[in-house]
Amino acid sequence: MKEYRIAVLEGDGIGPEIVSEAVKVLDRTAQSFGFAVSYERSLLGGAAIDAKKTPLPQKTVECCKTADSVLLGAVGGPKWDALPGNQRPEAGLLGIRKALGLYANLRPAVIFGPLKDASPLKSEVVGEALDIMVVRELTGGIYFGKRGTLEENGVKAAFDTEKYSVTEIERIAHTAFDLARKRNRRLCSVDKANVLDSSRLWRQTVCRVAEEYADVELSHMYVDNCAMQLVRNPAQFDVIVTSNMFGDILSDEASMISGSIGMLASASLGGSGFGLYEPIHGSAPDIAGMDVANPLATILSVAMMLRYSLGEPEAAQAIEDAVARALVTARTRDIYSPDCGAVLISCHEMGDLVASLV
Amino acid sequence: MKEYRIAVLEGDGIGPEIVSEAVKVLDRTAQSFGFAVSYERSLLGGAAIDAKKTPLPQKTVECCKTADSVLLGAVGGPKWDALPGNQRPEAGLLGIRKALGLYANLRPAVIFGPLKDASPLKSEVVGEALDIMVVRELTGGIYFGKRGTLEENGVKAAFDTEKYSVTEIERIAHTAFDLARKRNRRLCSVDKANVLDSSRLWRQTVCRVAEEYADVELSHMYVDNCAMQLVRNPAQFDVIVTSNMFGDILSDEASMISGSIGMLASASLGGSGFGLYEPIHGSAPDIAGMDVANPLATILSVAMMLRYSLGEPEAAQAIEDAVARALVTARTRDIYSPDCGAVLISCHEMGDLVASLV
Ligand SMILES: CC(C)[C@H](C(=O)O)[C@@H](O)C(=O)O
Ligand SMILES: CC(C)[C@H](C(=O)O)[C@@H](O)C(=O)O
Numbered sequence A, B: 001m002k003e004y005r006i007a008v009l010e011g012d013g014i015g016p017e018i019v020s021e022a023v024k025v026l027d028r029t030a031q032s033f034g035f036a037v038s039y040e041r042s043l044l045g046g047a048a049i050d051a052k053k054t055p056l057p058q059k060t061v062e063c064c065k066t067a068d069s070v071l072l073g074a075v076g077g078p079k080w081d082a083l084p085g086n087q088r089p090e091a092g093l094l095g096i097r098k099a100l101g102l103y104a105n106l107r108p109a110v111i112f113g114p115l116k117d118a119s120p121l122k123s124e125v126v127g128e129a130l131d132i133m134v135v136r137e138l139t140g141g142i143y144f145g146k147r148g149t150l151e152e153n154g155v156k157a158a159f160d161t162e163k164y165s166v167t168e169i170e171r172i173a174h175t176a177f178d179l180a181r182k183r184n185r186r187l188c189s190v191d192k193a194n195v196l197d198s199s200r201l202w203r204q205t206v207c208r209v210a211e212e213y214a215d216v217e218l219s220h221m222y223v224d225n226c227a228m229q230l231v232r233n234p235a236q237f238d239v240i241v242t243s244n245m246f247g248d249i250l251s252d253e254a255s256m257i258s259g260s261i262g263m264l265a266s267a268s269l270g271g272s273g274f275g276l277y278e279p280i281h282g283s284a285p286d287i288a289g290m291d292v293a294n295p296l297a298t299i300l301s302v303a304m305m306l307r308y309s310l311g312e313p314e315a316a317q318a319i320e321d322a323v324a325r326a327l328v329t330a331r332t333r334d335i336y337s338p339d340c341g342a343v344l345i346s347c348h349e350m351g352d353l354v355a356s357l358v
Helices: A015-033 A046-052 A058-065 A089-099 A113-118 A166-182 A197-210 A223-232 A244-258 A296-308 A313-329 A347-357 B015-033 B046-052 B058-065 B089-099 B113-118 B166-182 B197-210 B223-232 B244-258 B296-308 B313-329 B347-357
Strands: A003-011 A036-041 A069-074 A104-110 A131-137 A147-152 A155-165 A186-191 A217-222 A239-242 A265-269 A275-279 B003-011 B036-041 B069-074 B104-110 B131-137 B147-152 B155-165 B186-191 B217-222 B239-242 B265-269 B275-279
Touching (some): A003 A046, A003 A058, A015 A036, A113 A313, A166 A197, A166 A239, A186 A223, A217 A223, A223 A239, A223 A244, A244 B223, A265 A296, A275 A296, B003 B015, B058 B089, B069 B296, B104 B166, B104 B244, B131 B166, B155 B197, B186 B244, B217 B223, B239 B244, B265 B296, B275 B296
Parallel strands (some): A003 A036, A069 A275, A186 A239
Antiparallel strands (some): A104 A131, A104 A265, A155 B155
């Protein structure tokens, strides 16, 4: 029997409880589809700071590197906000992305049928359906460029550097074009080429890569315009490819537009199919441990893992179908309303329900 | 009789036609309120490139510097897109901001009563009213930091630098706190302090300035979260203060949420009350010269000029009231719909109408 080794990083806040439901669903799926899964837990973020005084212990990196795939809950919380930048939980997240070479972050923004009305946009603006894939560069740009503080004429200043090489842009462009090919063959590259040198190189390079993808329709958009267009007419987008910083902003905006943020999974991929999977939402420290969090984004992250990293597309589909069916009868607090026709259930009950439907 | 000298930069695309309606309205307002206005036109952007081979002729800078205030239409267009970055129309816009020391960009996002239904957001999301003021730092950050291209191991790369000094952050923070004081006393400072050194300095400095404004409630938000919150619950915001790059993105998102982008004016202010006023929307080359553009954002820019730079608040109010009344009976194409109860009119007819109502 095939066995997959999953590195599990529960992280902080609601991390442990949502991951535990996702593991429950994965175990059941493995039984049904005839493969085995083993888990190795290690520490990341605030949990690692508390136990090991560093947001990214070396052991965690090794555990992930030897695994077939990585499942992450969420990191961060007010408890660690006062720490210096490079010692905060977020530094662990950035560090693991870099250490594992996860340069491509795939963030789908989809509207789930039963949650159609949850979008803050008018239904005529949303249109028939919404299915955007934001491909965010994840190991370059201003997140990893040279930074520091200095004094000029007695005045303190601080700087960060947005830098991209042709190699970095080419590989993320390939990821995005390949994905667009499997979807609706439209790719929008987002930059600020009317101001930034790095954006001009970005645009040039994407244009050159495009020559290999004559079947994909490429367009370019400035980031400020894209932030508007996502609100004005999100259905115009199929795949969006952009830098680390712009992708951070635009993928969050897109996911909020879907109205289904508690439902959205993401994949961070390296070159070889290896990946880290996590929900888009944060660690929600205010509801941690209360068994009210929505585990569906994490459960759907497991589905993405089965599809993109483990080569088990049927198992992935089974989980996605189970989630769709679960939503019809039951909801966690964040997506529940008295007139939704479904009952209100807890985090662990949602895990049980989805597992029973796989 | 008091006389104000206005430098007029029509710019490109619809620039000339919208500016000409705004001048019409200002002339009529001057008559009614007993002051005189003189205009000196000069070239900026594509128009300057065509005539003078540079997007910002030195004469334009001097003309603006000796004026009491500056009125700008819009710059840019596909015609000049192939030029190198520092020779494009946008370079003229960035150059004039810097040359005039216009470090504070005020971008209101308001919903106009008669256009209440134009927001792409559901009415229950918009709530009773929307009145956000985005204060964007305008002469610093990645727009003006060191940039360039280089080769590393034979691979081409390009970089831009986000840099802020305490002095730059302090002065924009003061602008924002002062404004918040005249509004609802809530200021949200937006940064990416969990990643960027420049953002950490930003946050620290804003916190220090806040000690002088105990009557203003200060909050902090990460830029990705702000991009979401603007869509989820825009009414939570009063004044937002942020960097040049984040302000570019968030102010455009906020203005689109208002659904009234053809109506929104902006002010770019230096220290002493001197300012440049322009509509938020672009140069719309596709409809240039067709007399269908909406001149109201430019007309409202003149109102902002009267209020913030020329010390004529009653005249400003008269224009704003005239615009509100005009909207009830007539609309330009962008805000017209068959069931809006108003008639469809052209750009110059809208200028005539507002002028007649001042
Ligand atoms: C926590 C933070 C460092 C992180 C990022 O900005 O990448 C988060 O916002 C995300 O998008 O995964
Ligand atoms: C045209 C461009 C350089 C400019 C900017 O980014 O500042 C525009 O988007 C704006 O917001 O005024």
